[in-house]
Amino acid sequence: MGKIVKPYKDSDLGKKEQVAKMFDNISENYDGLNRIISLGIDVSWRKKVVKLVGENNPKQILDIATGTGDLAMMMAELNPDRIVGLDISAGMLEVGKQKIAKANLSNKIEMIVGDSENMPFDDNTFDAITVSFGVRNFENLDKGLTEINRVLKPNGKFVVLETSNPTKFPFKQGYKLYTNIVLPVIGKLFSKDKVAYSYLSESANHFPFGKAFNNILEKNGFSNTKDIPVTFGVASIYTATK
Ligand SMILES: C[S@@+](CC[C@H](N)C(=O)[O-])C[C@H]1O[C@@H](n2cnc3c(N)ncnc32)[C@H](O)[C@@H]1O
Secondary structure, eight states: OOOOSSOOOOOOOHHHHHHHHHHHHHHHHHHHHHHHHHHTTTTHHHHHHHHHHHHTOOOOEEEETOTTTTHHEEEEEEEOOOEOOOSSEEEEEEEEHHHHHHHHOTTTTTEOOBTBBBBBSTTOOOOOOOOOSOOOOOOHHHHHHHHHHHHHHEEEEEEEEOOOOOOOTTTHHHHHHHIIIIIHHHHHHHOOSSSHHHHHHHHHHHHHOOOHHHHHHHHHTEEEEEOOOOOGEEEEEEEEEE
């Protein structure tokens, strides 16, 4: 993989600690800014993910890098026995827990602090695993993906939603302008953490997508990989099985 992009350039902390700190810092206004940044379109992408996950009628679902739990909550409609949301940022999970309690879903969704690269689950535990806008924040992508493969049941489904880069004119140019100029300005205006939104766009520009990401999934033990670009390719949904 290319360059490792970290949030705080003058910090000696590793990427994982910096990412946890950054999301703790922005947790309170994460949901609001998410909607603004994606112009509300992220909701439709998440719906698509839920539909793909539901095709296998999963009973045990794990949502990694669950953050404030939007996707975990939407997956409750699939009526599984259990959904676990896991994240390294206690601050993000706290916001999520409050939303879950408000929606009366506390008996269905468990939120736990944990690291995707070393998870407290037995081999072959989950029927489906999701990660939305999380994989590009992993410190060690390969380690995270092999660990996900380990806890997924054989034939279980893995669905990833992640930013990608449009490749065609004029979307490519428009997207570059948006992520490099508009997004950091919105972040600076509305977020308490001034560098967070520069990190988010910089990391989006450096993360592998499309076939390159499918290859990484395959290298880490997944089969039947497929990428589905959404909204001119500003994001992509990846599906794979173990
Ligand atoms: C952009 S947020 C996405 C949150 C949520 N999934 C969503 O779609 O809104 C990325 C999340 O990944 C989490 N994260 C980053 N590295 C992680 C890791 N190694 N293990 C677990 N969570 C991690 C961060 O703490 C953060 O909450």
